Amino acid sequence: xxxxxxxxSEDNQNPLMIQFFTWDSKHTHMSWWEHFQTQVxxxxxxxxxxxxxxxxxxxxDSKRGRGYDAxxxxxxxxxxxxxxxxxxxxxxxxLLSAIASxxxxxxxxxxxxxxxxKMGADRSERFVAVPVAPxxxxxxxxxxxxxxxxTAFDFPGRGDKYxxxxxxxxxxxxxxxxxxxxxxxxxxxxxxxxxxxSHLVDNELGNYDYLMGADIDHNHPEVREDIFAWxxxxxxxxxxAGFRLDAIKHIDRGFLLEFRMFAVxxxxxxxxxxxxxxxxxFQGQVAFFDVPLHGNFHRASHLGHQYDLRTIFDNSIVKYRxxxxxxxxxxxxxxxxxxLESWVGDNFKLQAYALILLHTGGHPCVxxxxxxxxxxxxxxxxxxxxxxxxxxxxxxxxxxxIDYFKSRNCIGFVRTGDKQHDGCAVVLSxxxxxxxxxxxxxxxxxxxxxxxxxxxxxxxxxxxxxxxAEGWGLFPCPKDVEVWVKRDGEQ
Numbered sequence: 047x048x049x050x051x052x053x054x055s056e057d058n059q060n061p062l063m064i065q066f067f068t069w070d071s072k073h074t075h076m077s078w079w080e081h082f083q084t085q086v087x088x089x090x091x092x093x094x095x096x097x098x099x100x101x102x103x104x105x106x107d108s109k110r111g112r113g114y115d116a117x118x119x120x121x122x123x124x125x126x127x128x129x130x131x132x133x134x135x136x137x138x139x140x141l142l143s144a145i146a147s148x149x150x151x152x153x154x155x156x157x158x159x160x161x162x163x164k165m166g167a168d169r170s171e172r173f174v175a176v177p178v179a180p181x182x183x184x185x186x187x188x189x190x191x192x193x194x195x196x197t198a199f200d201f202p203g204r205g206d207k208y209x210x211x212x213x214x215x216x217x218x219x220x221x222x223x224x225x226x227x228x229x230x231x232x233x234x235x236x237x238x239x240x241x242x243x244s245h246l247v248d249n250e251l252g253n254y255d256y257l258m259g260a261d262i263d264h265n266h267p268e269v270r271e272d273i274f275a276w277x278x279x280x281x282x283x284x285x286x287a288g289f290r291l292d293a294i295k296h297i298d299r300g301f302l303l304e305f306r307m308f309a310v311x312x313x314x315x316x317x318x319x320x321x322x323x324x325x326x327x328f329q330g331q332v333a334f335f336d337v338p339l340h341g342n343f344h345r346a347s348h349l350g351h352q353y354d355l356r357t358i359f360d361n362s363i364v365k366y367r368x369x370x371x372x373x374x375x376x377x378x379x380x381x382x383x384x385x386l387e388s389w390v391g392d393n394f395k396l397q398a399y400a401l402i403l404l405h406t407g408g409h410p411c412v413x414x415x416x417x418x419x420x421x422x423x424x425x426x427x428x429x430x431x432x433x434x435x436x437x438x439x440x441x442x443x444x445x446x447x448i449d450y451f452k453s454r455n456c457i458g459f460v461r462t463g464d465k466q467h468d469g470c471a472v473v474l475s476x477x478x479x480x481x482x483x484x485x486x487x488x489x490x491x492x493x494x495x496x497x498x499x500x501x502x503x504x505x506x507x508x509x510x511x512x513x514x515a516e517g518w519g520l521f522p523c524p525k526d527v528e529v530w531v532k533r534d535g536e537q
Contacts, residue, residue: 060439062403063096063156063411064089067135068422069112069378071100071414077136083144090151092433093440097148098290098310098411101158102141102280104133106166114292115259116160118201119276120208122284127203128166145285154287156310157280161273162293163259164213167196170225173215175233183220183232183243184252193224193233197260208279211272219243219263220256232256240265248295248320257296264301277307291332299327306331310372314379314386316341318361325363325370336363336371336408340388343375343398347391351478356451358401368407375399376413381423393526395428396435397474400527403439404472405459406447412436431527434505438529442470442504450490456523458488469493471501471511471530473521485523493517499536504529 066082073081082099089097101113104121108130111117121127122138131137145155175193179185199213215221219240221233234242234256240263243255255261263269280286288308291297295313302311310333313321318338325334339362346353364371375398379386390398395416402410415423417432445462455477463469471492475482492501494517501519503509505528511519521530 060093060443061095061409062093062436062439063098063372063409064094064414064417065098065374065377065411066414067100067378068413068415068420069381069384070422071420072134077132077140078134079136079140079144083140083147086144086147086151086153090153092436094153094412094436096154096156096287098156099158099286100135101160101292102133102135102138102284103160104128108133110134113158114160115165117164117166118199118204119160119273119280121201121204122280125201125203125207127201142284149285155285156288156290157284157286158292159277159289159309160292161262161264162257162296163261164199164218165259167198167213167260168200168202169198170194170196171198171215172226173197173235175221175224175235178232178234180232180251182252183234183254183256186234190236192226193221194226195221195223195233195260196225197221209272209275211268213260217263217266217269218260220261222256222258244298246299247297248315250295254296255298257293261296264298270301270304273301274305277305281307294324299324303328303331309333310335313337318363318366321363322366325367330370333370333372333409334363335377335411336373338362339364339371339373339402340375340380340390343390343394344380344388346398346476347394350393351455351476351481353476354454355457355474355476356454358457364408371408372411373402373408374411374413375402376416376423377411378413378415381415389423392425392428394476395425396431396527397476399432399435400472400474400529403435404443404461404470404529406461410439431505435527435529438470438504438531442467442529442531445469448491450488453485453488456482456485456488458490458521460490460492462493468532470504471519471521472527473524473530474527475523475525477523479525482523482525487520487522489518489520491517492519496532500533501530502533504531 102122104118105111106115106117108128123133124138172194174190177188197215243253248254291309291311294311359365380388444464444467448460450458456475458473460471461469496513497515501511513519
């Protein structure tokens with residue numbers, strides 16, 4: 047998978063993405079888009095080549111909604127709708143200015159595309175629907191009945207600008223609220239042209255077409271025409287390079303295959319067997335977030351020294367399909383208290399980042415919450431070392447990778463470097479505090495061309511490892527992570 051227009055260019059030899067938001071992101075005195083623009087030069091210095099931004103569309107709640115409560119995809123903070131012209135993140139002009147700045151610094155932008163559902167309808171409608179079992183959406187639990195639901199989207203603030211489509215219940219497959227009975231349940235919406243759910247979705251809960259809100263019917267010709275027009279329009283309008291596709295396990299695969307624009311997809315499952323068929327179906331058109339690898343990181347942080355580090359890449363996308371994997375440690379959904387809570391603890395956070403940033407394979411994505419001060423999940427020690435690991439990726443992490451995964455609690459690997467870069471050696475540990483010093487360390491070969499030289503610690507000043515005549519060195523086991531590079535001035 048070519049992860050972006052310039053992924054193979056000389057300037058982007060080591061592509062790196064950052065998710066530039068947390069769940070509760072809010073700046074104290076400027077819009078989020080303005081904040082992003084101020085950080086563009088610093089991100090470039092850290093080696094960032096792609097930025098994933100939150101959904102830019104108008105939300106059901108324009109002031110607090112993050113955009114996942116999608117109301118109008120065609121309103122990027124331009125029209126007086128849902129109580130505000132701007133979105134939570136800022137105005138359309140601020141968004142365009144920020145992306146233009148990113149492009150000037152050779153950073154591509156991916157915008158979050160919420161194509162599964164809509165929320166915040168302008169009016170309710172009455173129509174016939176069928177209640178289904180919440181744990182098996184293929185099982186009807188009552189006869190068809192008239193309900194009243196919020197499914198009519200008129201977009202009075204935007205009118206016909208950009209798109210003249212008006213959404214009604216005919217454009218949705220399901221809803222979760224009957225205003226007549228004040229009942230919260232999952233209802234299937236049968237129509238003359240469609241009786242049931244899409245078959246080309248995940249089979250969890252019998253059929254996982256329905257997730258939330260008014261679930262979009264991606265096989266309706268008017269829906270397809272509108273969204274297929276929106277895709278290139280939003281890229282042309284903003285200057286973004288592609289999309290992060292939200293919740294694709296709930297979206298018709300046939301529709302997604304026809305979307306045909308650069309994207310990174312979220313299929314949230316720790317089971318590699320469920321994800322691989324999707325990867326194969328898209329045949330390199332779409333990259334996938336490596337949720338199974340994140341699951342390994344999460345378990346490793348909870349098990350501590352009981353976790354066998356030699357298995358850290360087992361059953362991950364990056365192991366089976368490295369070119370299709372976007373590796374990450376945490377994101378806005380895995381934060382404590384969020385819908386997919388699976389936070390990687392601080393005891394394994396740096397080790398996880400070293401594995402995605404410095405090991406070969408995959409396209410790493412750093413989380414804003416781990417790098418920038420915030421009130422949700424910030425750890426200053428983690429942030430400082432993460433910045434060093436990002437710089438190490440930019441400067442040293444090149445060439446082939448040789449693994450030395452021989453010890454349960456202390457493993458290492460060597461990046462051999464290339465004509466322009468020296469390479470590096472990396473050691474990480476999950477040993478109990480106070481016991482890592484008792485581990486002999488990891489004996490690794492950094493190449494006979496480094497024979498007789500000295501490697502120095504990149505993260506902690508003063509540590510040295512001599513390299514013998516055959517290129518071998520004994521690299522000590524750290525408390526968490528250490529990166530070793532050739533000492534300056536040595537040839």
